[in-house]
Amino acid sequence: MVTLFKIRKSTHSLFLLGALVLMLMLISCGASSVNLEGYTAFEKPVYNDENSHQLNTNGVYIEFTPLHSKFKETRTGFYFDKNGRKCTFQVDSLFWSAPNTYLEKTAKNDYFKNGYFDNYYVHNDTLTVQSFGTNKNAYHKKWTVEENYQILNKDTLSALNYISYGGGALDKPKEEKAKKTRLFKFYKTDNVPNCNNAWFINETWYTEKLHKTRKH
Numbered sequence: 001m002v003t004l005f006k007i008r009k010s011t012h013s014l015f016l017l018g019a020l021v022l023m024l025m026l027i028s029c030g031a032s033s034v035n036l037e038g039y040t041a042f043e044k045p046v047y048n049d050e051n052s053h054q055l056n057t058n059g060v061y062i063e064f065t066p067l068h069s070k071f072k073e074t075r076t077g078f079y080f081d082k083n084g085r086k087c088t089f090q091v092d093s094l095f096w097s098a099p100n101t102y103l104e105k106t107a108k109n110d111y112f113k114n115g116y117f118d119n120y121y122v123h124n125d126t127l128t129v130q131s132f133g134t135n136k137n138a139y140h141k142k143w144t145v146e147e148n149y150q151i152l153n154k155d156t157l158s159a160l161n162y163i164s165y166g167g168g169a170l171d172k173p174k175e176e177k178a179k180k181t182r183l184f185k186f187y188k189t190d191n192v193p194n195c196n197n198a199w200f201i202n203e204t205w206y207t208e209k210l211h212k213t214r215k216h
Contacts, residue, residue: 038144038163041119041130042206045213046084048123053151055080055122059188060103061157062091078157078184079193080120084214086129087193088116103191117198125151126160155186 047054061078075095079087095102118131127149146163159182200206 038146039130039132041121041128042084042200042214043209043211044121045211046082046121047213048121051124052122053125053127054154055127055151056154056186056188057082058192059186060192061184061186062095064183064185076184079195081192081195083195083216084119084121084211085195085198086118086120087195087198088118089193099187100189100191103189106191117195117200119200122151127151127157149184152183157184158182159184 057080059079061080063075063077074090074092077089077091079089081087089106091102091106116131118129120127120129122128129147129149131145131147144164148160148163149157150160152158
């Protein structure tokens with residue numbers, strides 16, 4: 001009887017352990033589709049305080065890496081609006097000869113209108129941008145991506161690091177520092193993306209926790 005009791009107790013313990021592992025796997029896998037782990041930028045003030053470095057909002061920031069020719073490569077562009085939203089887009093070599101004309105034409109493209117939108121906040125001289133990474137074929141289909149930049153001055157940004165939050169209950173943030181110097185220079189333009197096209201604008205989780213400085 002004692003032996004039988006021990007076997008039953010052991011079996012019960014293994015069952016509970018298995019159930020716990022399964023539950024954690026389901027949480028890790030299932031929560032990934034709606035996971036907001038690490039995604040908190042929109043809950044914070046756009047600028048931490050009055051001493052935080054300000055960004056220009058009357059133009060765009062274009063990647064300019066000194067080691068490469070600006071005339072030969074497609075470059076990443078950023079636009080930051082006053083409500084803490086950022087739009088990412090691409091420009092090619094034609095941009096450099098006539099930025100305003102280029103952006104005027106580009107503004108008519110759907111990609112520019114509906115570009116890739118993120119949220120940002122500034123603490124002292126550090127700009128933090130947060131967005132969702134997605135991959136339908138990955139184990140975790142959605143995760144949070146955080147990029148940090150140093151604001152060297154109002155017209156220049158320098159990439160610092162990249163942090164990803166995996167999306168599962170057991171995942172830990174993974175940091176990767178910038179492997180090369182990536183600078184972004186400001187160009188004043190008359191045409192900028194419309195961040196009101198951002199996909200998350202009317203999402204409940206966004207509107208309910210949106211910081212007051214982002215509601216202008």
